[in-house]
Amino acid sequence: GQQVMQIPQYQHVQEGEDFTTYCNSSTTLSNIQWYKQRPGGHPVFLIQLVKSGEVKKQKRLTFQFGEAKKNSSLHITATQTTDVGTYFCAGPRSGGSNYKLTFGKGTLLTVNP
């Protein structure tokens, strides 16, 4: 079945440092979505990428979707303590059911002030 892998599993940074998490799917995705879950909270949608090679920015966050639509990355510039949380990528398999969104295992980001 479809597998979505994320690395690293954990990342600890000093406030102000940059952070990147990578997402790789075993199958082509029709789209990739990114979610953030604060400790004790629920996943909250950040962004969706649909096109091959697409790049989107949200303030200090930059999201990329690979050319083959099998990988993606999230880069945070100059991390802040408010960035703490687990970042998940997720996507439905291209040609598969749109009702099955497979999540990666997430990257837990901690930020030292």
Next chain:
Amino acid sequence: DTAVSQTPKYLVTQMGNDKSIKCEQNLGHDTMYWYKQDSKKFLKIMFSYNNKELIINETVPNRFSPKSPDKAHLNLHINSLELGDSAVYFCASSQDGGINTIYFGEGSWLTVV
């Protein structure tokens, strides 16, 4: 107004008991889901429903029985609870499956003792 609301938020129960978690969404979405998040924070899809019809059942034990009385509600009933059922259960909804944003409820923290 909470978009996706689920009750109860916390549930502690003994092995062998039967319990239910209720979920309601007021977003007008046609797709609803149950996700299970274990202690390692892995988000695993359990069920997807579209317009009250079961679309995805991810090899969940038949002790778990979802019920969707209408497209705004998706309840989860669990029979004969086991220790391994301890987890956070998230209800979620979206429009047209995974091609659009998924909105998560705040989660129901189930502890089986």
